[in-house]
Amino acid sequence: MSEKQAVMTNDSETEIKRAFSLSRDERTAVREFFDGLCIEKEKPEAVIFFCSPDYDTVKLEKELNRQFGDIPLIGCTTAGEITPEGYHAGSITGAVLSRTHFTCVSKRYDMISNFNIQDGIEFGRSLKQQLNRVADNASGSNSFAFMLIDGLSGAEERVTASLGSELGEINLIGGSTADDFKLKQTQIFHDGRFHTDSAVVVMVHTDLPFQVSYTHHYVASDAKAVITEADPITREVLEINGLPATREYARLCGVEEKDLDIVVASKHPIMVKVGGTYFSRGVMGINHQNQSIKFACAIDKGVVCSIARPDDPKQNLEKLFRDMENEIGPLALVIGCDCAARKMNFQIQGILDDMSQIYAANNVIGFASFGEQFNSLHMNNSFSCVAIGSKARAHD
Structure with a gap:
């Protein structure tokens, strides 16, 4: 295993594999990331990833398709990546959702800056129909929605309000994609390509316990x-x-x-x-x-x-993870969207390493975002996440 590559495992019932690479070379980074995920013969249901905007996304796109083939990939550019070691910059990181415990469907909306409320109603309805075709017992107790949306589109309020309302009992969390603080172009990966001015929503059905939450300090x-x-x-x-x-x-x-x-x-x-x-x-x-x-x-x-x-960000974050663990048991994976302004403040206060250790200890994979979504609300200076437990529930 390369020193620039890592995979984290859990001692609990369910292992959700996570990995990252710090290589600045696109080909090496994707290879190390892929190898770290230890993808075996069974094709995963999906891989979610987050990558530095410093990568050449044309080259990265080519390498992702070459290495992962027809494995569904959903990802985006960031203002910092939360890896198995905590925060890094200039990296690619992500996690595998296996077919054993997950069923996923995804849908992309292009030209999101022109999005209106009726679009959101139709988009949400279509997503629910897709999910019901592959999981006819889908409900808020066994399914959630994860969204990545262009952080420079200015459309987050419209999309989140209409989509969150249409999804009803199925909780939504998400993050606005970033490009560090260049404010020029953010990108989302879906269907084998990087896209701009887009939003992607992944509907996730699982037999593992989970909790959707958000916090700020x-x-x-x-x-x-x-x-x-x-x-x-x-x-x-x-x-x-x-x-x-x-x-x-x-x-x-x-x-x-x-x-x-x-x-x-x-x-x-x-x-x-x-x-x-x-x-x-x-x-x-x-x-x-x-x-x-x-x-x-x-x-x-x-x-x-x-x-x-x-307030105290460390106590706030530790309480969030403690409360979620009390609710669903040991955390196998947390997919998190952490405001880029929070990360900047952690750096200024000299506590970024401490916050990174908290993220690493709780199996967080995620990114520094230009905004965070929670059900029908778009906000900033917050951390939105879905925590997934490690012990499968009895089937409905």
């Missing part, structure tokens, strides 16, 4: 704000509390306007209350010239929100 502070001028299409906020957005947001964050930057904003996302629960909305850009703020989620005029203050 922010607490709503006493600092309140009303969005008084905004463009939800471009996700730009122009005024807060009737004042220029950058001036008032800086005051609420406790800094001078000239010192307001993406690092300060990442520590103080705004919190919006939905159904009694606070969800975070993160900043993607600050325009000091016109005093506007661009968010990674759409925010409408009139929204009342709170300015967040960070």
